[in-house]
Amino acid sequence: MTTFLNQLPALIGVIVGVLGTLLTTRLNERAQWERALSVRWDARRLDAYSEFGRALKEVHLLAHRLTASSRPSSRAHPIDRAAGLELIAQADAQRTKAWEGVLLLGDADTVAAARDxxxxxxxxxxxxxxxxxxxxxxxxxxxxxxxxxxxxxxxARASLTVGSGDVAQARWLVDRQMNS
Incomplete structure (x- = not known):
């Protein structure tokens, strides 16, 4: 019995070491899994945001082209009305499909901004x-x-935690028009 009691601190140390290793391994695997999951969802979110942006920008550009002949200062290439209306209908269908991805994957701020x-x-x-x-x-x-x-x-950039600064275009476009 005294031999067992003499070895008890070592045995407790081994048990604590094993439990610590198991706990550390579990926490490490959990953190890796969460990082992998975050990367996977961020990639899908990026795809959804990009697809929506492209589809909506296509509608925007086609609207410019449809009205180019009635706006003398327009730099857009005019398009035949019938062809333009057909293309805008197709682009709008793409935008509608892309919208579903934004609704599914976007956070509240991004969805609200996309809606606006x-x-x-x-x-x-x-x-x-x-x-x-x-x-x-x-x-x-x-x-x-x-x-x-x-x-x-x-x-969208905040949702994806992209932090490379301001990339706003609206002010730049207004300044460019004033300087032309």
Missing amino acids: WRWAVLQLERGARGIADDDFDWTAAVRRADERRDRFYVA
Whole structure:
């Protein structure tokens, strides 16, 4: 019995060491799993945000092209009305599909910013189709869409924890127009 009691501290040390190793290994594996899961969701979120941005920007560009002939200062390449309306319908269908990815994967701030940008581009699309309100102002609508796009990208970048600084385009575009 005295031999056992003499070896008891060593045995307790081994048991504590094994339990500590198991706990450390478990916590380490859990942290690795959470990092892998975060990377996987971030990649999917990036794809959803990018797809939505491309689809919405396509509608925006087609609206510019549809109205280019009626805006003398436009730099957009005019497009035939029938072809443009068909292309805008296709782009809008893509935007609708991409929207589902943003709703599924986006955080609340990004979804709200995406909704605002989508609404602003819808106003441009309505203007291009000739169904906008009587007080529709193209320049103000474009500026609003550009500002909402910037808000979407700020929210999306925050959601993805991309921290490389301000990449806003709306101010740059306004400054560029004033200097032309």
